[in-house]
Amino acid sequence: MVIHKQRPLLLLSVLLFGLSLVIRFQIHGFLNSDMVLLKRWYEHLHINGWAGLADDSFSNYPPAYLYLLWLSTLLPNWVGSTAAIKLIPTLFDILSAFIIFRMARLRYDDDTPFFCAAGFFILPTIMFNSTGWGQIDSLYTSFLLVCVYLLLKERPFWAMAAFGMAFSLKAQSIFLLPFLGILFLKGRIRWHHFLLPPAIYLLLGIPTAWIGRSWASVLSIYLGQVGQFRFLSNNAPNLYIFIPNSFYDIGLWIGLGFFLLAMAIWGWVNWRAEITFTHRQITLMALAVLTLVPFVLPKMHDRYFYLVDVFSYAVILFAPEIWFAPLLYQLISSLSYSAFLFGADVTVVMLAALINTGTTIYILRKQILSLKEA
Secondary structure (H helix, E strand, O other), X not given: OOHHHHOHHHHHHHHHHHHHHHHHHHHOOOOOHHHHHHHHHHHHHHHHHHHHHHOOOOOOOOHHHHHHHHHHXXXXXXXXXXXXXXXXXXXXXXXXXXXXXXXXXXXXXXXXXXXHXXXXXXXXXXXXXXXXXXXXXXXXXXXXXHHHHHHHOOOHHHHHHHHHHHHOOOHHHHHHHHHHHHHHHOOOOOXXXXXXXXXXXXXXXXXXXXXXXXXXXXXXXXXXXXOOOOOOEEEOOOHHHHOOHHHHHHHHHHHHHHHHHHHHHHHHHHHHOOOOOOHHHHHHHHXXXXXXXHXXXXXXXXXXXXXXXXXXXXXXXXXXXXXXXXXXXXXXXXHHHHHHHHOOOHHHHXXXXXXXXXXXXXXXXXXXXHOOOO
């Protein structure tokens, strides 16, 4: 029997994956101001080689990413700097798709996991963030996905090692910390596992420190990023987009207080609940915290909801009734991206924020109700 009759989902998966590659090839040449900056970092490493990593002034990204950027300069010249830079996050999209496949294998034993992975790989914001925009959100997000997958497999040591890799690539990995904290309080993660993330960050910093970069510079990268922008919302689809930036100082403090209050309430509810830790409950809890943190925190960027784009898709493997959530987040992120990338009016981001508000409330309600499930 021919494959399209015998294994139609596998054939459809191959077609979707191939279509994604075609689309990615078409958009890989897209340029923006962020890419101009990344190309400048690339050229620095292309000219100076490995020794260029000792310079602490050319980039404010952590060593783990800069090692990958240096490796990309070793590709043949015909590849070009733009393609070389964008190849890095695109490869991590493949890693994320593989983890989606492995998650789906926990529930399905047919060809459905192939279809789930291919469907993820062709999501518009996933493709455009990496292959179009050239951002590195796929790098740390893929390791957070690995972290949650390993927690589903009850392997907390390696899960926290994966979290350490994520943190070594981007500070926004800490958005998942409240979720990990609940698992710690519930005895699913041991205290010494939390030593892994800082240890991995330090370990990955050794090569660049060995060739001359100061440890003070390596350890202060994320602190320097905190005060980089004075915006309550940098096109982020949360309610801070409605507050004029003239209220930045007072808005920042009120926002931080609101964040602490919201997280305390969420943490208390989850800590006090009798959780059975099914795959459904664990993934919904991870999605809830990744949805809530950037929604209530000020100074967020449009791309900080990329995590929700990814995890809302992963969650429907275990909670298929919220199938529309990843579609809504595709819309939310697409509207948010349009302001920076295509000069859309801020009202477009405000519309995304309103949609996001309703979606966030729904996700939180869904997750809290799941705590009562046996």
